[in-house]
Amino acid sequence: MIWICEIKSMQENGTSEVKRTAPAGLRRKIKRVRAKRRRRKLDKRARQWAGALEMTGGGSGLIGAAGVPLLRLLAELSGLRGRLSGALARRDFAPGHDRGQVLIDVAVGLAMGVTSVAGAVREVAQAEPVTGAIAAPVTAWRALTELDAAALDKIASARAAHRRQIWDHLAKRPEGFPWVQVAGQIWQGWIVLDVDATLVECHSDKQGAAPTYKRHIFGLHPLWVRCANTGEHLAAELRRGNAGSNTVADHLTVLKAAIGQLPARYRRKVIFRVDGAGATKELLTWIKDEAAARGHDWRYVVGFAVTEPVRQAIVKVPAKAWTAALTPGDTIRAGARVTDITGLLTLAEDWPQGMRVLARTEPLHPRHHKNASDLEKRRGQRFCATATDLPGHHYPRLEVFARQHAVVEDGIKDAKNLGLRAFPFHAFAANQAWCLVVTLAADLLAWLRLLALDHHAQLRTATPATLRQRLLxxxxxxxxxxxxxxxxLPEDHPGAADLILAWSKIRTLATATSPP
Incomplete structure (x- = not known):
């Protein structure tokens, strides 16, 4: 074997370095040997797990997911299960399984990621060593189909009474009640309700399924109300697929149900946030008239249609009247500007008194170019407008508060992750009950984050999918x-400590919660 030696002088320190190199053929051979050795090690590592491994029976006390008893304990010790059981009790009927517990079990199963009645029951049944006997899927199915309008009203009253206790716990936390904070401004004392509709694709044989405004979707069109302060889903109104986005009667129905869920002391100062579908004179007038009749302070923030008069008003605004728009994190939004154009518009008399129209311009993105007007295309800007009667004149903060309505989309995405993606029943009333169970699942996870996971910076705002993956x-x-x-729990699991702490916090609710 011949080696070639090269001597290189190191002028910096006066020393010399000997660099040894092998012939090219020898280097390739060494490389092949090393690669073959690495492949053998990887192959051995990949197959050694199966060596001396056998499968046998005899295990006992196994629990598929610790999140099932955790959520069940939260529903029990907070008093939710007891109130639901009292609402569904009937003198002439003695069920084999408590109907309130059946609803809780289905909601827990949905919170664990299952999207069907039978799957939810089977998910909870994995914890039978802890929970005891669980109702069969057919019992859960029957319990949901039995929920008529009268039963749903009783459940709504039970949920409202239970929510008073939960919000009392939230107010007693060291950080206090979770007020909404946007762009550095805390909306102290205000409850913010976000309203939005969503499409759920369904087969044509389900009652109420119809063509939607999106031609490629055939199904149902539920309307949802979410509390931005707590992340709870207060009310859901199931509607036919061809129901309009701006139907005032539907908005009034679901908003009345949502207001009924708020504790009395928190109904005094409410802000309703709706997209362009809520920009109807009737809805805004109802908000102001209802607030005046009750002696409350109710405000609204709704999307406003960008019509030709609105575009012309935006064009007339002098350059010095515009203010840089903000992001929810209280930073400047590049290229976006905000101003008040109420004085440049001639509004009809039947719009509520005190309504202001805020306008925003931003660079025209290519995805909005198709629907942009000729004026917007010439200026290279996209026009947006918002109608509001919020107090104050800091237009950037008022406008970014309106845009923060987009968080309701996250709430609807979570609801679909909790079972709203598909309706299991044929009957319209039973699917309305399914919406109720989805709201129960969403509320359980919201209370878990606020009351038991408030010590963890990530988990207290985590989505249902993240909670399952890291904790439940x-x-x-x-x-x-x-x-x-x-x-x-497994000693080496990264979520074990958080689970134990959450269990301890939920246990404290037993001493602080009065019996229903």
């Missing part, structure tokens, strides 16, 4: 020791 899907085992039952 932890496997466990039930063991008995010293006359106690213990749920033993």
């Amino acid at each position: 899907k932890v496997p466990a085992r039930l063991v008995r020791r010293a006359r106690k039952r213990l749920i033993r």
Whole structure:
């Protein structure tokens, strides 16, 4: 074997370095040997897990997901299960399984990621070593189909009474009640309700399914109300697929149901945020008239249609009247400007008194170019408008507060992740009950984040999918020791400590919550 040596002088320190190189053929051979050795190690590592591995029975006390008893405990100790059971109790009927518990079990199953009645029951049944006997899927199915309009009204009253207790707990936290904060401004004392509709694709044989305004979707068109302060889903109104986006009667129905869910002390100062579908004279007039009749201070923020008069008013605004728009994080939004154009518009008399119209211009994005007007294309800007009667004259903050209505889309996405993506029943009334169970699942996760996970910066704002992945899907085992039952979590799981702390916090609700 011949080696070639090259001597290179190191002038910096006066020393010399000997650089040894092998012939090209030898280097290729060494490279092949090393690659073959690495492949053998990888192959051994990939197959060694199956060596001396057998499967056998005899295991006991296994729990598929520790999140099931955790959410069940939250519903029990906070008093929700008891109130639902009282609302569904009937003198002439003695069920084998408590109807309130059946609803809670289905809601817990949806919170764990299942999207069907039978799947939800089977998910909860994996924790039977802890929970005891679980109702069969057919029982859960029957319990939901039995919920008529009268039963739903009783459940709504039970949820409202329970929410008073939950919000009392939230107000007693060290950080206090969760007020909405946008662009550095805390809306202290205000409850913010976001309203939006969504399309759910359904088969044509389901009652109420019809062609929607999107021609490629055939299904149902539920209307949703979410509380921006807590992330709770207060009300849901199931509608036919061809229901209009700006139908005033539907908005009034779902808003009245949502207001009924608010504790009395929190109904005094409410802000309603709706997209362009809520920019109807009848809805805004109802908000102001209802507030005046109750002696409350109710405000609104709705999207306003950009008509030709609005465009001409925007063009007339002098350059010095525009102000830089803000982001929700209180930073300047590049290229966007905001101003008040109320004085440049001639509004009809039947619009509520005190309504202002805010306008925003921003660079015209290519995806909006198709629907842009000729004026917007010439100026290279996109025009947007918002109608509001919010107090104050800091237009950038008022405008970004209106745009923050987009968080309701996250709430609807979470609802679809909790079972709203498909309706399991044929009957319209049963699918309305399914919407109720979805709201129960969303509320359980919201209370879990606010009351038991408030110590964790990420988990207290996590989506349902993230909560499952990092916390709720932890496997466990039930063991008995010293006359106690213990749920033993894997010691090396990263979410074990947070689960144990959340369990302890939920336990404290038992002493602070009065019986229903």
